[in-house]
Amino acid sequence: MSPNESDPLERWKRQRREDAPEPPESFATEVMQLLRPPQTRSWSAWSLWLGQAALFLAAVAIGITRTYASLFLLLES
Amino acid sequence: MELSYESTQFAKFPGTFPASLGYGPVNRMESSPPDDNSLAARAARGDLASFRAIVDRYQTPIFRMTYQFVNDYHLAQDLAQEVFVRAFRNLGKFDPQRGNFSTWLYTIARNTSCTALRKIKPFENSASMPEVADETTPKSHATRHDEFLRLDTALANLEEPFKSAFILAEIEELPLAEVAEIEGVPVGTIKSRVSRAKERLRRILSQTTDPS
Secondary structure (H helix, E strand, O other): OOOOHHHHHHHHHHHHHHHOOOOOOOOHHHHHHOOOOOOOHHHHHHHHHHHHHHHHHHHHHHHHHHHHHHHHHHHHO | OOOOOOOOHHHHHHHHHHHHOOOOOHHHHHHOOOHHHHHHHHHHHHHHHHHHHHHHHHHHHHHHHHHHHHHHHHHHHHHHHHHHHHHOOHHHHHOOOOOHHHHHHHHHHHHHHHHHHHHHHHHHOOOOHHHHHHHHOOOOOOOOHHHHHHHHHHHOOOOOHHHHHHHHHHHOOOOOHHHHHHHHHHHHHHHHHHHHHHHHHHHHHHHHOOOO
């Protein structure tokens, strides 16, 4: 037994070194995902967004028109 | 240059670096992989493949270093990830004239770990800390002697400068000059801190073995 082996402090240090775990296999991939720049909207996402906005505006326009029409008919009668 | 993450996988194999990244036929013939400084310079210009190569190269030492500081597998993993993210964001500040890339990276790891330990300080004095860590450690510590557990706790309770110097110099076995650079103090100060840390740990050890 070497002098270091008989020293509990040295044995503990060696044990800590040996027990230190390896990073998981996915570690590097996870790090790179954290660095991924924010996704830019694809064309399909943009067209979907524009379609939804157009539907909303059309619904608002129809609503306003119907309200005015109702008021106009009410005032006329 | 935009790179897919799948394409960064080649960074693990230096011989297969594509010419589009500047690794022409001459470099393909070379057996030595690109050095840290050239990888860091490319990564600083946004080359994610070069940064992936850095992560592949240093993930184990950085992970093991953070583990030695916090003694908890999952926390060490989070901290090691944070180290690489911080490194990537600060690559522009790395100056090869002032020191090695590895030392710069270890300094970030040391600072990140110490900051995390300050946040969990209220729980650190708990005697159960090593046992909590054991649950998440792949290797079983079942055979670890009680004195080892007491030394783990004693190390966790050392003041930051002593603990840091001891971990880097004695457990990670980094050269004293590199530890001094990481800690930003002279080599003599590191020797003194390590010596005092060992003295305190031996005192704990003597209390363990000495029934009186």
